[in-house]
Amino acid sequence: MKGKVAMMVEPMKMEIREYDVPEPEKGALVLKVQRANVCGSELHIWRGHHPTKKTGVLGHEMIGVIEKLGEGVTTDYAGRPIKEGDRIATTYYQTCRKCRMCQQGKFNLCENAYHFWNMDPDQAPHFHGAFASHYYVHPDMYFYKVPDNVPDIAAASANCALSQVYFGLEQGELTYGDTLVIQGAGGLGLNAASVAKEKGAGVIIIDSVQSRLEKAKEFGADHVINMNEYDTLEKRVEIIHSLTNGRGADVGIELTGVPAAFSEGIHLIRTGGKYVTIGNVSPGQLTEFDPGLLTRKSIEIIPIVRYQPWYLDKALQFLSRNIDKYPFADMIDGEFSFEKVQEALDQSAARKITRASIVMS
Secondary structure, eight states, rough: OEEEEEEEEEEEEEEEEEEEEEOOOTTTEEEEEEEEEEEEEHHHHHTTTTSSSSSSSOEEEEHHHHHEETTTOOOOOTTTOOOOOOEEEESSOOOOOSHHHTTTGGGOOTTTTTTTTOOOOSTOOOOOSBBEEEEEOOSSSSEOOOOOOOOOHHTTTTTIIIHHHHHHHHHHHHOTTOOEEEEOOOOHHHHHHHHHTTTEEEEEEEEEEEHHHHHHHHHTTTTTEETSOOOOOOHHHOOOOOOOTTEEEEEEEOOOOOOEEEEEHSSSSSEEEEEEESSOOTTTOOOOOOHHHHHHHOOEEEEOOOTHHHTHHHHHHHHHHHHTOOOOOOOEEEEEEEGHHHHHHHHHHSSSSSEEEEEOO
């Protein structure tokens, strides 16, 4: 049986290739991809900003159906029985359990996390990325069964956007009664708003696109700030202070991928607060920064890469509990066929759509 893979031959250029669908090794799975989203990290690579990945397979935020089970695979990583035909969400990275970071229990920092994702598709088992008809789940990749009440369109965001911000907010120790300021109302920002709201926090979200801000209100944002209206740092600080009794937010989270947002973040947070940074993932993109203000305010900066793999299950259960409360399905505002992967990436990069989804079947 043949399958297809979208291969980035260079930044901003994609071509479709065909390979034999492999048999899974012991402990592995082969999924038939149902849906894969365009995540912000893909856009960094697509634009050529990634320091090393200039070619290869893209796509990691996805949901698939089990097509083939490897020897010994009878349950997901939470112990739930699985069978062919079940819907699965999988981490997009592996945890080798042998490197220095894994030995410290920091599985999200596994030094071999992208060993398979970085492979050229010519290398077996070929299906290393989610922009493809099939996806190979290696033995060291956590995977979980998707709850029955969670539709594909919502579940596809779990293994990156939702898991990532869920982990980040808990690392930032966001708790009941806190105020959170979110920089960026894209897919990550909307998910962060819903998680924060369910934790009992007040939510302020900043973006420059009014349609995104309107959507943020549906995901629990108490206050939205349009950067076109509050067009200077001073104005944004003033409005944040007016909403927080003059203190600033307890926790901030940067989800824009814009370096200037990082330097702005510490101005929006109270003395002794915490600042979680997730969006800026491209080394070499620089911004001016005020280290003296950071020291004076004693703000703790918490950089987050990936997430501890069990947060994927926490994200799926969060969706199951709240599927009727927040419009997760509406987060996707652009659907594309597999043959139009490049168009999905281009429109996302141009910010014509908030979150694109590639529908494979």
